[in-house]
Amino acid sequence: MQQPKTIKEKHSLKRLNSWRVGGEAKYFASPSSVAELKDIFLWTSFYKIEIFILADGTNLLVSDNFIDGLVLNLKKLRTDINEIKKIQNSFVGEGEGDGDCDGDGDGDGDKNSFDCDKGLSFSLLSGTPKNDLFSICFNHNLQASIFLAGLPGSIGGGVVMNAGVGFKVQPKEFKDIVDYVEVLSFNKVSNNFKTTCYKNSELLWGYRSCKNWQSKDQNKNIDIITKVGFCFSKKEINKSAEEKILILDKVKQAQVFRKTKQPINTFNCGSVFKNPDGHSAGALIDECGLKSSSIGGASVSGLHANFIVAEKGTKSQDIFNLIKKVQTTVLEKKNISLDLEVKLMGSFN
Ligand SMILES: Cc1cc2nc3c(=O)[nH]c(=O)nc-3n(C[C@H](O)[C@H](O)[C@H](O)COP(=O)(O)OP(=O)(O)OC[C@H]3O[C@@H](n4cnc5c(N)ncnc54)[C@H](O)[C@@H]3O)c2cc1C
Numbered sequence: 001m002q003q004p005k006t007i008k009e010k011h012s013l014k015r016l017n018s019w020r021v022g023g024e025a026k027y028f029a030s031p032s033s034v035a036e037l038k039d040i041f042l043w044t045s046f047y048k049i050e051i052f053i054l055a056d057g058t059n060l061l062v063s064d065n066f067i068d069g070l071v072l073n074l075k076k077l078r079t080d081i082n083e084i085k086k087i088q089n090s091f092v093g094e095g096e097g098d099g100d101c102d103g104d105g106d107g108d109g110d111k112n113s114f115d116c117d118k119g120l121s122f123s124l125l126s127g128t129p130k131n132d133l134f135s136i137c138f139n140h141n142l143q144a145s146i147f148l149a150g151l152p153g154s155i156g157g158g159v160v161m162n163a164g165v166g167f168k169v170q171p172k173e174f175k176d177i178v179d180y181v182e183v184l185s186f187n188k189v190s191n192n193f194k195t196t197c198y199k200n201s202e203l204l205w206g207y208r209s210c211k212n213w214q215s216k217d218q219n220k221n222i223d224i225i226t227k228v229g230f231c232f233s234k235k236e237i238n239k240s241a242e243e244k245i246l247i248l249d250k251v252k253q254a255q256v257f258r259k260t261k262q263p264i265n266t267f268n269c270g271s272v273f274k275n276p277d278g279h280s281a282g283a284l285i286d287e288c289g290l291k292s293s294s295i296g297g298a299s300v301s302g303l304h305a306n307f308i309v310a311e312k313g314t315k316s317q318d319i320f321n322l323i324k325k326v327q328t329t330v331l332e333k334k335n336i337s338l339d340l341e342v343k344l345m346g347s348f349n
Pocket of ligand 1: 018052053054055056057058059060074126127151152153154155156157158159160161162163164165208223224225226262264268269270271343
C-alpha cells in the first residue's frame with residue numbers, strides 16, 4: 001500500500017508541545033482534511049502502526065523515548081480564517097445552520113438539527129485554536145469570552161479536557177458552550193469508518209474530562225473529534241451597553257490574572273495536577289515546601305506551584321521525575337493523592 005504524502009518519517013516532537021520536550025516519532029502526519037485523515041488511518045491499519053493523537057500539545061508530556069508509531073497532529077484540521085471572520089461578523093440567527101453534524105463539513109445542517117433557538121450557532125473543525133473561538137465570542141459580546149481569554153490549545157483539546165477556569169464565572173468550561181461533537185471512528189479490524197454526532201447531553205462531562213465519545217473497544221478502534229458545534233441563545237447575544245462593558249472589563253481582568261499569576265513566558269503545560277476535592281493542588285504543593293524545587297531543567301514554578309516550568313533542553317524524564325517527587329511528598333505530608341491533569345505520550349522510566 002502506498003504511503004500517503006502527508007506522512008513523514010522520524011519527526012521530532014519538541015516544537016509541537018508547550019514544554020518543548022520529547023523525542024522523535026517513527027511516523028508523523030498533520031492532515032488538513034478528513035479525507036487525508038482517512039487515508040492515514042487506512043495506511044496505519046494496513047501496516048499495524050499505532051496512532052498517538054496530539055493537537056496543540058499544551059496538555060501533553062511527550063516522552064524522550066522513540067515513539068514507535070504515528071503521531072497524528074491535528075493542528076491543520078482547522079477552520080479557515082475567512083470562515084472565522086464570517087462567523088465573527090454574522091448576525092443573530094444567521095449561523096451556518098444548527099447541528100450540522102453529518103461528516104461532510106458543508107455546513108448545510110441537514111442532519112441532527114438541534115434546537116439553538118436561532119441565536120448564534122456555528123461549528124469549528126477540532127484543530128482550530130481556541131483563540132479563534134475567543135475572538136468570535138468576544139466580537140459578539142458573549143460572556144463565554146471571559147473564560148476563553150488566554151486559554152491555549154485547540155477546540156478538540158478543549159472538549160477532551162473540558163477546559164475551563166477555576167474562578168467564578170458562567171459559562172466557565174467547554175461543557176457550558178458545546179452544542180454537539182462530531183467524532184470520526186475508525187475500526188482497525190474491519191477498516192470501516194463511522195461518523196457519530198453526540199449532543200452535549202449525551203457526553204459525560206467531568207472536572208477536566210469528557211467521556212462517552214470514544215468507541216468501547218479501544219484496541220480495535222480509534223476515535224478523533226473532528227468538529228465541534230456551538231450554540232449561544234438570542235438572549236446571550238442581545239446585551240445592553242452596560243453588560244457589554246462589564247464583559248470587556250472581565251476579559252481584561254482574566255488576561256491580567258494569567259499574566260500576573262501564571263509563568264506564561266516559560267515552557268510549561270498549565271496546571272499539572274487536578275485540584276483534589278476541597279483543595280487547591282498549588283496550595284498543597286506550596287505548603288509542602290516544593291515551590292522552586294527542581295530536577296534537571298524542570299522546576300516547580302515559584303509563581304504558581306501547580307505549574308512545572310522547563311528550561312530549554314530539559315528532558316521530559318526530568319519533568320516526569322519531578323511529578324513523581326511532588327506526588328510522593330504531598331501524599332506523605334498531607335495524605336492526599338494528586339491526580340495528573342496532564343496526559344502522557346509514550347513511555348517513561
Ligand atoms: C500556559 C497554559 C495555561 C493553561 N491554562 C489552562 C486553563 O486555564 N484551563 C484549562 O482547562 N487548561 C489550561 N491549560 C491546559 C491546556 O491548554 C488545555 O487542556 C487544552 O484544552 C489542551 O488542548 P490541546 O489542543 O493543546 O490538546 P493536547 O495537549 O494536544 O491534547 C490533550 C489530550 O486530548 C487529546 N486530543 C486532543 N485533540 C483531540 C481530538 N480532536 N480528538 C481526540 N483526542 C484529542 C490528546 O490525545 C490528548 O490526550 C493551559 C496550558 C498552558 C500551557
